[in-house]
Amino acid sequence: MLYVVGVDIGSTQAKAVALDERAQIVGQALLDIEMNMGSAAQEVFDQVLRVAGLSESEIAFTVATGYGRYRVTFGDAQVTEISCHARGATAEFPRTRTVLDIGGQDTKAIRVGDAGEVMDFAMNDKCAAGTGRFLGAASFALELPLSDLGPLAMQATAPVKITTTCTVFAESEIIGHLAKGHRAEDVLAGMHYSIATRCASLVRRVGLTPEITFTGGVSRNAAMVTLLQQVLGMPLNVSAQGHFMGAIGAALYALDHARAGHPRARAEEVPS
Amino acid sequence: MAETPSGVLRVDARAAGQRLVNQWLANIHTAPARGQPVAYIFVMGNAIEILRSFGFEMVFPEINSLQTGVRKAAPDFLAKAEDYGFSPDVCSYVKADVGLMLSNMEHPSGTHMPTPDLAIASSLCNVYIKWAEIWERRFGTPAFVLDIPGKRFESWRPLPGTPQYEADKRWVEGQLRDLIARCEDITGKKFDPDRLAEVETHVNEMVRLWTEILQLNQHRPAPYNSMLDGLTYIGVLNAWRGTPEGVEYMRLLRDEVADKIARGEGRVPNERFRLIFSGTPCYVNMRRLVELFESHGGVFAASDYLTYAAGGLDSSGLFYDPSRPLESLAEVTTLASQLGLSNHFFSHHTLARQVKEYAADGIVYHGIKSCRTVATSMADNREYVTSRYGLPTLYIESDLIDPRYWSDAQIKNRVDAFFEVLEQRSLLDGGQ
């Protein structure tokens, strides 16, 4: 049995997925990056091996993705998250033609062709508004964990319009609204709506072609899913593995390499 | 020229170009002492031919500013301008020039920039005019605004003899006559049409050679990278436009490029993808930007920058008629602006055509944060080209010279993803 690994090294989190030769997930691991990307990469790799019950020598190929992909010393190849998210999304939802990935740091809209190949992409990587960081600002201002924000926003009755376009000022705007007596639920709904409209704008840059698959950490947020469907005017595919989509895509690329018999970048031989 | 070990003579245009640039800067430095009048001009639209006929020394503040980026002096100059009160959103070239003014005109190249006796701002970039107003305040030099009507819409094709063309040409000619009168006032010399004709003859030759050099890059592999080597070429040809030295340099350059083709030498050793570039360089990270592409085997075979930043020297095959020097200057200036120089706003079809001409695989759009001339509708242009022509395109952004807008990781990410797209496409095409 052939095994491969995909690692996704972002600036705050490292994720790894191990697949077998039938592309079934045999292990997943995630950790927050505390020290540096390089050591986090090694740690998450070791962790996924443990979870999968595999040893390093059993891994036929490893592909690294994310901003930290070049820091992964044990990676055999590097592929951008754009290609990886597209690959992962299409593998799970074969009729995907557009992928929206809202990560903690950046947001991507990807247009995908019939063969799952990337045709075009647009990114928001300079400005935090429209990314998970906007929600991070809310989490901080409301002193609530990120995971609570979505469910709370779903209980809004009168969403507050958020006008600030800058995460830096978002916190003060939120506090201002709360001081005026608005409910946290309504403020949060406003923030989610703000993100949704920015992301919709990004999607329109590559063209709104169904089916749309929503990936990335923020895809676990039910309020975000609901609002995006509303703003885009069409249903979204959401994976239970959305948070790991980059690593899954990377692992699928690794599987391509392994099946093609490509050697690992290091000199060690893969046991047959 | 340098000999190679095999004894074959190799052309060295680079050394010649460097010498010329150094000489030009030295001339600028000594112009006031030599009593030579100094003109501040811009690359797009400047009537340099008339100025040469009057013996002005040319200063290109745009080149001064881009050099502050190249020489890593931009942050200091930009900070000085912003401390003085200029908004961060103002064009970074303008701010770098203000920084120069606030640094006693001591340019990082070691040149002391003289104050202008004449300043010409064309309407081909509206910021030129705001920039010239700053000089008016600082130096007391009245601006000469040369209004050059550009394309009114994408398919605008001025034909000599038509009312539109004649009206525009008449307007440009009228202003050129005004300019001549101004030059006569400043220099105390009379206008010399023969001298103008002589300058134009040199420009004609440079146009011929530049057009050829641009076309030579259609060869596979491309002998030069239009957004790296090309930048050095235009620095020289702008500064020496209309001179025998400029002609000689361009001959050398053409020979060097042709020589590379004869030897099968491409700029990128394993050329995998050919690209068209739209936008300006990021002068503060000039090499790095190109390296990101070359590391994937990508070469910029052509760019719109080498049209407008070469002062329209390709002029779409237009030549001066030295027997009617002033009239033909007006004609060519008008036509060049409408066929090439004002194309920023309507470049979608031109870019797609260049993809064909250069057998390119896609277009890279480089948006500039402080330059609205380049960036305002670039995303719309890209959207049109992508959907109408189905061409792969990439959008990256930074700035002309402001290093705060360069984000290496983000740009690299986009570039890497773009090459993944191109690789996929070539695999799929290959499989058909």
Add this chain to the structure above:
Amino acid sequence: MAIEIESSLIEILARCHELSMRQEITDDEADNAIGYFPVYFPEEIVHAAGLRPHALLGGGNRIEVRYADARIGSFVCSICRSTAELGLNGALSGLGGFFAQPICDAAKHMAGVWGRNFPQQNPQILALPQNVNSPAAVRYVYDEYQRLRSVLEEKVGHDITDEAIHASLGIYNENRRLQRALYTIKRDDPARLSTVEAYLLVRAGTRLRRERHNELLREALRLLPERRVRPMDKPRVLFLGGFCEQPPLEMLETIEDVCFIVDDDLLIGQRWITSDVPEDGDPVWALAESYIQRSAASPVQYDARKHKEDTLMTLLREARAEAAIIAAAKFCEPGLDDQLALSRRLDAEKVPYLVLEFEEKMTSFEQMAMQVETFAESLLFE
């Protein structure tokens, strides 16, 4: 009596407000509305063709930008973005033409955006010159205006006669006189007519046939002298920065809470020609010559005769303003460049001033109110 006057004025102003804020082209005027981007446009020629000039003044602060962010760069003024949005969301699908003037590089790009997306509206640049100081300038503007005339003639399928243009000149001259009358009241009796009111009265003209606008202005000018006015003591200021992207009404209200704006450049394109266009001789020549010889000033028009700082001092003096508010739209290069130069001159002349940056899409004004109030207080206690 006073109540009736006031309620008639309120009615007129309400109508002006509705007209000013209207974005869509109504069905009855579809295809006859010729859109033009700021600042100035020779409306008389369009009017003479039987068409309605439709000034494009941006989407204000109520528009939701959904499509334009994908097409317009991020460091670009809001008016370009919102105008693109109005095009892309269909609000301007009824335009029968689109013109952009070379006021700045972003504006020139609007012609490109329109050309790629709405070619059926025959979009183009009307190449007004940045050099108005050459003896050859009038002829050039004349030729460009004649080009405009033939474009419109082709559209309507008949000639636009000189007589028709003369008639339009008469109507527009009257319109400009009426606008000047409003501004005279603002200057001499600011408690009688607020800037927001004057603004709405002027802006309504961009959605009405000029003849109708003249009627409306005449009616307002008839009522105004009869209006009961409460004397107020507020500092007299000059407001500059509204020549293209428009500040939100709430911003003007915020300023007027504490100051009299006795002169401004708001919608200056509507009164760009400063005195009557001659109504004899070649009407197109008269219009062209007026552009060169009897026009106002703005950061987007170079004119060696109208030094920016000197013009500012003249405006201050003629308006008898004691201070200036120098505003600029965010990302507006010409506005921002001039803002600095004007500030420096005001420093040298020891004239108090306030520098503001605004966006048409602003919706919260607390911070600005604080700045303006502090400024006004400092003036009162001088």
